[in-house]
Amino acid sequence: MLEGAGPLAKNIGEERTEAIRTQLGLEEGDACFFVAGDPAKFYKFAGEARTRAGEELNLVDRDRFELCWIVDFPFYEWNEDEKKVDFAHNPFSMPQGGLEALESQDPLSLKAYQYDAVCNGFEIASGSIRNQSPELMVKAFEKVGLSQTDVEERFGGLYRAFQYGAPPHGGCAFGIDRVVMLLVGAKNLREISLFPMNQQAQDLLMNAPSPATPTQLRELALRVVPQPKKD
16 A cells, blocks of 8 residues: 655545545646635636646646537526525526426526637636526526516617527627637737737737817717826
8 A cells, every 4th residue: 555645645534645646647846736725716726826837847748739618507596695596607608407496406407508618728618508488587587686677778779588498599609819819829819919919908010099179079978077087
């Protein structure tokens, strides 16, 4: 039996250490890392640590494109700041199980018909199946504390359009710039962007955004209020 080393192995004992080694198929010289705490924080840290180890140990095959679909996204999540259930991502996507699931299941257990396409760790497409039912839309928003009146006021156009009988539909949008970035081996979108912006969201090549003329402001019923000068 191989002997484990490190603080975790010392705390859980030889028997449990051996069980972990066997389950993960670890051999002599292999390492296994554990993270714990708030999942919303440690999963990102774990992913970055994995990427860093792969880069430094030259374990990354830079001549391959590996693609996968990410599915079964949570429909709701717990909002710790407001102490309530909130939408995890897209509030207009279809919950798996439909109306029956919304009425009978724990909201935090619901999955959504949402999906991402990922290539070499970069999201290149994102999409969902649309929640096209007005009744289902209202029920989904009620779970986060919004009434039918709130839905009609905030999303009236979509709500009324679906009352005409929109068929089930969905789709996805591809990030062509990210695909190009991967194809040319760039590390940052700014390297392949036709019109990159600086940290002030300015396009220096096109001189945008440029100041609006008084005529343009009048057409939009807008008025610019100069910021007071700081002493």
